[in-house]
Amino acid sequence: MGDYIVRAMGGQGQIRAFAATTRDMVEKARQAHNTSPVATAALGRLMTAGAMMGCMMKGRQDILTLQIRGDGPLGGITVTADAMARVKGYVNEPSVLLHANQQGKLDVAGAVGHGYLRVIKDMGLKEPYVGEVDLQTGEIAEDLTYYFATSEQVPSSVGLGVLMSRDNTVKQAGGFILQLMPFAEERIVDELESNLRQVQSVTSLLEMGYSPEKILEKLLGDLGMETTDRIPTSFYCNCTKDRVSKALISVGKKDLQEMIDDGKEIEVNCQFCGRHYQFTVEELKQLKKQAM
Structure with missing residues (x-):
């Protein structure tokens, strides 16, 4: 199967969980925009998040837009997704090249810089919902974790990753979003935090052959998991x-x-x-x- 998202519940219904594999989607975006490795990583992370957040929406006509505007050389990233997890996006400066960061990885934070993250949900109402937060790290996953906590008051953990091959094609891409329900017990929170500390990165799990189901099983551990949905996701543009x-x-x-x-x-x-x-x-x- 190609790219897809798994939607699940854990901890006796106290945790809402999503995990995705998005290699084909991110590679298609890379080819469409001829992005550099660091631009591919930044765009791929936000597109993966957009896919998972898109399928959180209820109406088939609902549209999600994620915008990052920073003072780094990328300039900005724009991603839109629908409720069927169809995603498109672009970066303002696709050819940006940067040295690796201190961990020897693509310097997404340096490419993004300081700025803001804006989330726009058009759900067919008179005015769309708009939430905006300052970027905390520019790494995107941490910024979305902060957005969920401050703008939507939902304690969450977001993991996103894009791994590039030596020929600058996309080798692995994917992510997860874990969200605590309002009634989550302290012991559930503690165990989930302990599980998260044991995971190095999304791409390391994907490299080991983990599927989205297996990623969630590892993250949820003994808390248990009940899969509720499996949703195909893809790069899709409706321009004509x-x-x-x-x-x-x-x-x-x-x-x-x-x-x-x-x-x-x-x-x-x-x-x-x-x-x-x-x-x-x-x-x-x-x-x-x-x-x-």
Whole structure:
């Protein structure tokens, strides 16, 4: 099976748990954006989190957006996901190169820098839910752990990882989110914290052949686990020429006329997947007729 998310309960219903394997998704994003290793790692971590958080949403039309804006050389990361765990995303500066950090690993924190994490949930209401926190480390998993605790008042533990091969393709990618229910007992909390301390990283478990189910079994240990769902996840962009046409119409008659006056075909690229859409001068004239 390809990329997927396992949703489960542990500790007699006192822990909500998610784990994902996302290698194919992150590799597809790397190919779409030609990202450097550190940019791939940063984007892959946030996309993995987006996939798990996306499937937490109830409505099929609900959309989650995760934005990181930092003063590091990456500039920012944007990821969107739907309730079916279909994810897309991009980094502002995909070609960033940095030396490894002191642990000899990709320096995601250095690439992100200081800034903020914003979570936007569009659930079809009049206004979307928006939560925002300052970045704590720039490592993304720790920042999301902090977000859950402060903005949603849900004690959580988030683990995310991307391991690159020597040829700069994605070797492993995945993550987990563990959340305590409001009625969780102290002994459950203590045992879970003890289990978490024994896990080095998500990618080390994936390298040892752990599936998302096995990752959760290891994290939950003697607390027990009941799997409730298994959800496929993938890199998916819903852009079409029709959607791009509507975006061009929205720029207005004046700007469209300037494009027409240039007398050349234009190309519009999708930020999320890198697809190219061409529009002839004649097509631009038709779009201008529909513009305000």
